[in-house]
Amino acid sequence: MKKIEYVLPSEIEKRSFEIIERELLEQGIKIPDEQKPVTMRVIHTSADFEYAETMCYSANAIEIAKKLIASGADIVTDTNMAKAGINKKALEKFGGQVHCFMADDDVAAEAKARSVTRATISMERASRLGKPVIFALGNAPTAMISLYEMMEKKEFVPPFVIGVPVGFVNVVAAKELFLHSNVPYIINKGRKGGSNIAAAICNALLYELGVRS
Numbered sequence: 001m002k003k004i005e006y007v008l009p010s011e012i013e014k015r016s017f018e019i020i021e022r023e024l025l026e027q028g029i030k031i032p033d034e035q036k037p038v039t040m041r042v043i044h045t046s047a048d049f050e051y052a053e054t055m056c057y058s059a060n061a062i063e064i065a066k067k068l069i070a071s072g073a074d075i076v077t078d079t080n081m082a083k084a085g086i087n088k089k090a091l092e093k094f095g096g097q098v099h100c101f102m103a104d105d106d107v108a109a110e111a112k113a114r115s116v117t118r119a120t121i122s123m124e125r126a127s128r129l130g131k132p133v134i135f136a137l138g139n140a141p142t143a144m145i146s147l148y149e150m151m152e153k154k155e156f157v158p159p160f161v162i163g164v165p166v167g168f169v170n171v172v173a174a175k176e177l178f179l180h181s182n183v184p185y186i187i188n189k190g191r192k193g194g195s196n197i198a199a200a201i202c203n204a205l206l207y208e209l210g211v212r213s
Helices: 009-026 036-046 061-070 080-085 088-092 105-114 118-127 141-152 171-179 195-208
Strands: 055-057 074-077 133-137 160-163 185-188
Touching (some): 036 055, 061 160, 074 118, 105 118, 118 141, 141 160
Parallel strands (some): 133 160
16 A cells, blocks of 8 residues: 655645656656746646656757747637646736637637637637737647637737647647647647646746745
């Protein structure tokens, strides 16, 4: 039987990260220092060490994302679950807000009228916010596809994409579009991801800027 470890509530997160680091070492996995805070928080959120092998970062991704946040960029998610999980108070300290248009009635009406997904309409709305946006996408591959199509048409280029949709239909293909683009990204290869992972990545970036609340 596993022995119960008594840890103060304030020390649980710290202890969790110590366990993650130890187990990574035991598995012989070395995460680049600049990527470590993000990948480790994803593992902390999921208890899935496979992310240590599948998380992908474009050149200087962490620094680019941090500079965007520090300059007041907004974050757009593809689920209200991801929006709920992001530390909005921390983001507000830099002048940013979190948006999710997916559940808006007018988005649903327009999507039905045009026979497209709500994710497509949501990305179009986000492209018109008039300020830098980090896209944190953990659910809808069609959101990533829509962004890519806007790029192809030279209508809009996303400043940064966190692409971690989960699932089976078009998920891998949607991620690969951005793996071969010039857009700065943090992407998890394969089928895994989710709203909680998208939120965890955003929070890791915020915490790297020294703000938690």
